[in-house]
Amino acid sequence: MLIELILNGLIIGCIYALIAVGLTLIFGVMRIINMCHGDLVMLGMYASIILYEKYSILPYFSAILLQPFFLLLGALIYKLIDHIPLKQREMNSLILTLGVSFVISTSVMLIFSADYRTVTLPFSQEVLQLGVIRIGYPYVISSAFSIVIIVLFYYLIMRTKIGRAIRAVASDPETASTLGIDIKKISFLTYSIGVSLASIAGCIISPILYAYPFVGGIFIIKAFVIVVLGGMGSIHGAFLGALLLGVGESLIIPYFEHSMKDLFAFILFILFLLFKPTGIFGGKSRV
Amino acid sequence: MLEIKNLEAGYKSIVVLWDINLHVNKGEIVSIVGPNGAGKTSLIKSILGFLDIKRGEIKFEKNLLNNLNPNKIVSRGISCVVEGRKIFSDLTVEDNLLLGAYNLKGAEVRNRIDFVFELFPILKERRKQMSGTLSGGEQQILAIGRALMSKPKLLILDEPSLGLSPKIVSLIYRTVKQLNELGITILLVEQQITRALKLSHRGYILETGRIVKEGQGIELLKDEQVIGTYLGLV
Ligand SMILES: Nc1ncnc2c1ncn2[C@@H]1O[C@H](COP(=O)(O)OP(=O)(O)OP(=O)(O)O)[C@@H](O)[C@H]1O
Numbered sequence: 001m002l003i004e005l006i007l008n009g010l011i012i013g014c015i016y017a018l019i020a021v022g023l024t025l026i027f028g029v030m031r032i033i034n035m036c037h038g039d040l041v042m043l044g045m046y047a048s049i050i051l052y053e054k055y056s057i058l059p060y061f062s063a064i065l066l067q068p069f070f071l072l073l074g075a076l077i078y079k080l081i082d083h084i085p086l087k088q089r090e091m092n093s094l095i096l097t098l099g100v101s102f103v104i105s106t107s108v109m110l111i112f113s114a115d116y117r118t119v120t121l122p123f124s125q126e127v128l129q130l131g132v133i134r135i136g137y138p139y140v141i142s143s144a145f146s147i148v149i150i151v152l153f154y155y156l157i158m159r160t161k162i163g164r165a166i167r168a169v170a171s172d173p174e175t176a177s178t179l180g181i182d183i184k185k186i187s188f189l190t191y192s193i194g195v196s197l198a199s200i201a202g203c204i205i206s207p208i209l210y211a212y213p214f215v216g217g218i219f220i221i222k223a224f225v226i227v228v229l230g231g232m233g234s235i236h237g238a239f240l241g242a243l244l245l246g247v248g249e250s251l252i253i254p255y256f257e258h259s260m261k262d263l264f265a266f267i268l269f270i271l272f273l274l275f276k277p278t279g280i281f282g283g284k285s286r287v
Numbered sequence: 288m289l290e291i292k293n294l295e296a297g298y299k300s301i302v303v304l305w306d307i308n309l310h311v312n313k314g315e316i317v318s319i320v321g322p323n324g325a326g327k328t329s330l331i332k333s334i335l336g337f338l339d340i341k342r343g344e345i346k347f348e349k350n351l352l353n354n355l356n357p358n359k360i361v362s363r364g365i366s367c368v369v370e371g372r373k374i375f376s377d378l379t380v381e382d383n384l385l386l387g388a389y390n391l392k393g394a395e396v397r398n399r400i401d402f403v404f405e406l407f408p409i410l411k412e413r414r415k416q417m418s419g420t421l422s423g424g425e426q427q428i429l430a431i432g433r434a435l436m437s438k439p440k441l442l443i444l445d446e447p448s449l450g451l452s453p454k455i456v457s458l459i460y461r462t463v464k465q466l467n468e469l470g471i472t473i474l475l476v477e478q479q480i481t482r483a484l485k486l487s488h489r490g491y492i493l494e495t496g497r498i499v500k501e502g503q504g505i506e507l508l509k510d511e512q513v514i515g516t517y518l519g520l521v
């Protein structure tokens with residue numbers, strides 16, 4: 001049913017948004033592409049699966065509980081990036097974070113094997129019936145959760161002093177520093193926020209999608225597509241792009257094999273790069 | 288208050304400032320004038336910590352500023368209206384002003400914003416507007432307002448009148464005088480040499496990276512060489 005498909009697409013889109021918005025924010029502020037972003041999502045998935053299997057902790061709680069761990073990991077990766085001199089940052093950070101990505105994904109493979117894993121919650125098969133529309137409970141909860149996070153994130157960026165400083169640094173770091181803003185501190189905060197969002201996305205998506213060690217590759221590419229769709233560095237663009245991709249993917253499922261779903265993102269990506277490389281918003285304003 | 292001694296500075300290995308000696312006393316208005324490419328902006332940027340200092344020292348209130356990060360330098364009480372305004376055009380007027388008070392605490396921020404709104408009522412009117420949609424003059428006023436938000440002891444202005452109508456220029460000059468009377472020390476970079484020097488207690492003339500003359504503002508305007516090179520052309 002069309003409405004159901006669109007709704008499902010929007011739900012997945014909300015979770016994609018958590019991933020993409022962090023990637024775009026890190027790019028906007030630090031001018032780096034965080035290649036290990038998808039692997040942080042993957043780690044969130046595995047961590048929440050383990051916590052559920054071992055201690056029956058629901059992934060939604062793990063999303064919060066695991067934050068200290070992920071923030072520490074994020075700080076560690078940030079330290080590595082921060083060691084690269086600014087002039088060489090653009091290229092070298094790409095290689096560095098790609099290296100981190102390999103280390104994370106292969107470590108997970110060595111520890112947990114390459115098998116597909118998922119969380120089967122007690123209510124995994126139950127559906128919410130709204131008139132004629134039926135949505136699985138894990139979808140309902142995950143999307144509600146991600147909407148709450150998105151609202152909090154939006155508040156942080158648009159209404160707080162830190163958020164204002166983040167936007168200022170993204171738009172003009174030199175001028176921001178002449179106002180007394182510590183660029184390094186803001187970069188670190190931004191990176192932490194991005195890592196946090198990615199790990200939360202991983203936790204709440206684990207009851208919906210299969211986890212495997214290299215699933216991060218899919219997430220990063222989708223996040224790229226979204227970021228390009230919305231215009232590099234634009235937060236609003238990333239939200240819109242995420243919803244668009246989610247709905248687009250969802251709509252093609254009935255017509256193609258399920259495995260074609262991921263192909264959609266790539267085709268969209270190529271089309272946009274060819275015909276509208278600045279994204280939907282024309283790449284005017286950043287963040 | 289500000290003291291620069293034997294400064295040699297530049298961008299990486301390219302030196303653009305040689306043997307600069309300059310000081311600004313508390314309560315003064317001091318201007319730096321000179322032709323395009325003389326190094327005026329570079330001199331300001333070296334005070335703010337953006338240039339590589341090869342030799343010499345920059346002191347503010349007796350503390351060495353060399354090798355400090357820009358954000359640390361401005362936290363000492365220096366504020367700058369940089370060349371070309373550099374407002375955040377995709378942020379609102381109010382957000383821009385609040386960013387100027389980044390290092391102040393809540394209650395003080397309110398005081399400052401009231402002060403700036405009183406000085407420039409237009410900013411109060413436009414506070415919810417995206418800064419990029421302001422006119423050029425309004426943007427310059429915003430840049431000055433933002434610089435004042437941090438409650439600076441020393442206010443540096445780099446060509447605040449560039450490309451603005453006479454009315455706005457007059458407003459800016461009146462404001463600079465008024466701010467100075469309120470106790471803010473001013474370092475002004477200008478190409479409008481007559482106007483700047485008339486307002487200033489002292490002035491420096493910068494040419495190809497060196498200070499070629501210094502003196503009382505009005506005296507400099509009477510200097511034959513200055514008249515010959517600058518005023519003759521205007
Ligand atoms: N980022 C930079 N890298 C290398 N050289 C630079 C840089 N910025 C400025 N310069 C050089 O430094 C010299 C002084 O330039 P500066 O902008 O300080 O002059 P100015 O006096 O402010 O000129 P204007 O009146 O046009 O603003 C020029 O020769 C310029 O080419």
Ligand SMILES: [Mg+2]
Binds near residue numbers: 327329370
């Ligand atoms: Mg200049």
